[in-house]
Amino acid sequence: MSPAVLANVVALIHFAWVAFLVLGLAAILLGIAFRWEWVRNRWFRLVHLTMIAIVVGESLAGVACPLTVWEHRLRMQAGQTTLEGDFIASWVHRLMFFQAEPWVFTIIYVAFGLAVLAVWIVAPPRWRKARAE
Structure with a gap:
């Protein structure tokens, strides 16, 4: 698979994240609000909390997102001078990225992480065991 295609795959994974x-x-x-029980699924909530904790941790530590770094390297290998590349990558980047100082993103990530944590406290996941048959 070419580096350009792999870069697009990484961009789509990043977008999915x-x-x-x-x-x-x-x-x-x-x-x-609507009392949907599935939103209290412990695995869904643990994965969600873990994913935002990774983002917040990277941001506070000043670590560049590995997906961004990986995509950039693949685009360089493909001879692309911009992170936007082709049609797919261009739209993914337009939806995900905007220009701002790094501290702005840190504030956004921390605020979002605190919102996830607050929802965890307000509406905790269900930890009950499966019913015996």
Whole structure:
């Protein structure tokens, strides 16, 4: 597989990560309002919390996102001078990235992480064991 195609795959994985975090929090909030039991699934909630904890931890530590680094390296290998590359990558980047100082992103990530943590406290996941047959 060419580096350009792999870069697009990494960009789509990155987009899926962000979409899961944002849409997951929206689903949890709606689930609280509409009493959807599935939003209290412990595995869904643990994965969601872990994913945002990774983002917040990287941001606070000043570590570049590995997916961003990997994609950039693949684009360089493909001879692309911009992170936006082709059609797919261009749209993924337009939806995910905007220009701002690094501290702005840190504040956004921490605030989002605190929102996820607050929802964890307000509407904790269910930890009950499966029913015996």
